[in-house]
Amino acid sequence: MHDIRLIRENPESFDAALARRGLEPQSGVILALDTARRAVATKMQEAQNRRNEASKAIGAAMAKGDKDTAEALKAEVAELKNFLPAWEQEDRELSAELQDALSRIPNLPHEDVPHGEDEADNVEVSRWGTPRSFSFTPKEHADIGPALGLDFETGAAISGARFTFLRGQMARLQRAIGQFMIDHQTSVNGYTECNTPVLVRDEAMYGTDKLPKFAEDSFRTTDGRWLIPTSEVSLTSSVMGQLLDDAVLPIRMTALTLCFRSEAGAAGKDTRGFIRQHQFEKCELVSVTRPEESEAEHERMTAAAGSILQALELPYRKVLLCTGDMGFGAQKTYDLEVWLPGQDTYREISSCSNTGAFRARRMNTRYRPTGEKAKPEFVHTLNGSGLAVGRTLVAILENYQQEDGSVDIPAALVPYMGGITRLTPA
Numbered sequence: 001m002h003d004i005r006l007i008r009e010n011p012e013s014f015d016a017a018l019a020r021r022g023l024e025p026q027s028g029v030i031l032a033l034d035t036a037r038r039a040v041a042t043k044m045q046e047a048q049n050r051r052n053e054a055s056k057a058i059g060a061a062m063a064k065g066d067k068d069t070a071e072a073l074k075a076e077v078a079e080l081k082n083f084l085p086a087w088e089q090e091d092r093e094l095s096a097e098l099q100d101a102l103s104r105i106p107n108l109p110h111e112d113v114p115h116g117e118d119e120a121d122n123v124e125v126s127r128w129g130t131p132r133s134f135s136f137t138p139k140e141h142a143d144i145g146p147a148l149g150l151d152f153e154t155g156a157a158i159s160g161a162r163f164t165f166l167r168g169q170m171a172r173l174q175r176a177i178g179q180f181m182i183d184h185q186t187s188v189n190g191y192t193e194c195n196t197p198v199l200v201r202d203e204a205m206y207g208t209d210k211l212p213k214f215a216e217d218s219f220r221t222t223d224g225r226w227l228i229p230t231s232e233v234s235l236t237s238s239v240m241g242q243l244l245d246d247a248v249l250p251i252r253m254t255a256l257t258l259c260f261r262s263e264a265g266a267a268g269k270d271t272r273g274f275i276r277q278h279q280f281e282k283c284e285l286v287s288v289t290r291p292e293e294s295e296a297e298h299e300r301m302t303a304a305a306g307s308i309l310q311a312l313e314l315p316y317r318k319v320l321l322c323t324g325d326m327g328f329g330a331q332k333t334y335d336l337e338v339w340l341p342g343q344d345t346y347r348e349i350s351s352c353s354n355t356g357a358f359r360a361r362r363m364n365t366r367y368r369p370t371g372e373k374a375k376p377e378f379v380h381t382l383n384g385s386g387l388a389v390g391r392t393l394v395a396i397l398e399n400y401q402q403e404d405g406s407v408d409i410p411a412a413l414v415p416y417m418g419g420i421t422r423l424t425p426a
Contacts, residue, residue, distance in 0.1 A: 001361040002102050004034055017108040020115055020323045026105055033101060037094035044087040051080040103206070104213050107358040109323045110332040116322025122335070123322070128306065129315030131339045132399060140342035141397040142273035145170065147405055147425035148397075150274060161271065162263060162278045169423050173396070173409070174281070176416035178389045181283035181308055182256040185386050189304040191254035191285060196234035198258055199225040204237035207363035209329035209355075219260050219278075227260035232383035235286040236359060243376055244288070244367040250297060251288040254386065256281065274390050275347070281389040283308075287382040290367065291357065294380035295332075298354040302334045305350040305386045312410045314395050315339040317346055331356045338391070342398040349391045352384030 007014050011027035018026055054073045061070040114123050146152065149170030155163040166174055185191045205211040205226050210218060210233060219227040228234055235253045244251075259282050263269075270276035285304060289297045302318065309316045321333040330353035337346035357378040360366070366376040400408040407423040414421055 001358060002105060002108075003357075003361065004030070004098075004102070007031065008034065014108070018105070020109050020113075021106060021326075022117065022324055023106075026101075030098070030101055030105075033094060033098040037091065037098055040087055040091045040094060044084065044091055047080050047084055047087065051077055051084075054080070100212065103209075103362070106328045107331045107355060109326060110354070110356075112320075113326065113332055114320065114322045115324075117324040118322075119325045121322040122325055123320045125318040125320050125334070127315070127317040128310060129313065129339070131315050131341060134341065136403045138341040138398060138401060140273065140340075141394045143342070144397050144401055144405065144407065145274065148407060148423045149426070150397075152273075159278075162276065164274055164277060168426075169420065170393075172417060172420075173413070173423065174389060174393055176413050177392050177396075178256050178281050178283060179416050180311075180413055181387060181389065181392075182254060184308060184311060185254045185283060185285065185304060189252075189307065189386075191252045191304070191386075194231075194235060194238070194253050194255045196228075196231050196238075196255050196257060198228050198231075198234070198260075200228055200233055200237065201225060203240065204233055207240050208233045208236050208359055209362065213328060217262055219262055228257065229261045230259045230282055230383075230385075231255040231257040231284040232286055235284060236288075236381055236383060237363065239288055239365045239379070240363040242365055244365070244379065246290070246367055246370050249288065249290050249367060249379070250293060253286045254283060256283045256389075274394050277390060283386045283389065285352070285382075285384045285386040288365070289380050289382070290369075291377065291380050294354050294356065294382060297380075297382055298332065298334070298352065301382055301384045301386075302336070302350075302352040305336055305352055305384050308387050308392070309336065309338060309349070311412045312392070312396065314392075314399055314410075316349070327351070327353060329353070329355045329358055331358065336387075338395045340395060340398045342401075347391070349395065350385040350387045352382070354380065354382050356380050 007027055007030055011031060014027050015025035054077045058070050058073045061073060149167035151165040151167055154165035182193060186193045199221065202211060210229060218229050235255055259280055261278060263276060263278060285301055287297050287301060316336050316338045319335045319337055321335060326333050333351055333353040335348050336350040338349040340347050357380055359381045360378040365379055367379050368374065368376050396410060397407055400410065405425045409417055409421050
C-alpha cells in the first residue's frame with residue numbers, strides 16, 4: 001500500500017516510478033479521489049462543528065427567553081442532522097474507492113532495480129558451482145522420476161492436472177529435503193521455526209498483497225477462508241496490526257508447509273513434470289526489520305536460501321530481477337536459479353524479495369524506535385523461499401542421475417534418508 005501523503009507531495013516522482021514498471025500514470029486518479037474525499041470530510045467536519053455550536057447556543061437562547069432564536073437554531077440543527085448521514089455515506093464510499101485504487105497499484109521499484117520488460121532483461125549477479133559433465137545425455141526429471149516413485153498418472157487420476165502421487169523412496173526423499181531445509185534454516189541461519197495455519201482470512205491475504213488483485217491465483221474454501229499460496233502469508237500476518245518494540249527486531253521466521261496455487265496466470269506453463277503444481281511444499285523465510293536494515297537483511301536472506309543449494313552441491317546463479325519481471329509487492333527481488341542438466345538451463349528455485357513498508361502499511365504493522373520523542377514507524381518486511389521442496393527434488397534427480405536410471409543422494413541428505421545413498425528404479 002502506498003502512502004497517500006507522498007503521492008500528494010510528489011505525484012510526478014510517483015508516476016515516474018510506475019513508468020519504470022511499464023505502467024500508466026496513476027497519481028491523477030488517486031489525487032482526484034483523495035481531493036473529493038477530503039472535501040466531503042471537511043464539509044462533514046464543519047457541519048458537525050456547527051451542529052455542536054448551535055446545540056450549545058440553543059440552551060443560551062432559552063436561558064435568555066429568546067424563543068425565536070432557539071427555534072431557529074433547533075431548525076438548523078435538525079437540517080444538519082438530515083444532511084450528515086448522506087455525507088458520512090459519501091465519505092465511506094470515497095474512502096473505500098480510494099483504498100481499493102491504492103491497493104491495486106504495485107510497489108515502487110528500488111533505485112537499484114534495472115529497467116526491463118521481462119525475464120530477458122534480468123541481470124545475473126553471481127554463480128556458484130560448476131555444472132556436472134555427463135558421460136551420457138542427461139534426462140529430464142519427468143523421464144527419470146516415474147521408475148523411482150514419481151507417479152504423475154495416479155496424481156492426475158485422483159485430483160486432475162498438476163497433482164502428483166509420490167511413492168516409497170521418492171516420498172521419503174521429498175520428506176528428507178523438507179526436514180533438512182527447516183533444520184538448516186533454524187540451526188545454521190538463525191530463523192525461528194513456526195507451524196502456521198494453511199487456512200487464512202481475507203485480512204491476511206490482503207495484508208500480504210494477495211488480495212484483491214490476485215484472488216484468482218489462490219483457492220478459496222466454502223466458508224470464505226483461503227488456502228495459503230505460501231506461508232509468507234501466515235508468517236508475515238503474525239505481526240499484523242501490532243506496534244512492535246524496537247528490541248524484538250529483526251524478527252526472522254521460517255515454516256515448512258503445504259502451499260496451494262491455482263496457477264491461473266500460468267496456463268500452459270510447465271504442464272509436464274513436477275515443476276509447477278497446485279499443491280507443493282516449501283520452506284519459507286520471512287523477516288521483519290527496521291527500515292534502515294532491510295537492504296542488508298535482503299542480502300542475508302538470499303544467502304540463507306543459497307546455503308541450501310550449496311549444502312546439496314547444486315550449481316545455481318543469483319539474478320536481480322528487472323522492473324518488468326518483479327512481483328507486485330516487491331521493491332527489489334533476487335531469484336536463485338538452479339542448474340537443470342536435463343533441460344540444459346537454469347530454472348528458478350527461490351525468490352527473495354524486500355517489500356519495504358508496502359505490506360506493513362497494508363497490515364498496519366509498526367515499531368517504536370528507541371528515544372523519548374521517537375514516533376512509531378512502519379516496519380519493513382521481506383520474504384523468500386528457502387527453498388521450494390519439489391523444485392529441489394527435481395534438481396537432485398537431474399543433477400545426481402546415473403546412466404542406469406538410478407539417482408545418488410546428496411551427502412547432506414543421507415542422514416535424513418536412514419543411510420540410503422541411492423534411489424534405484426523399481
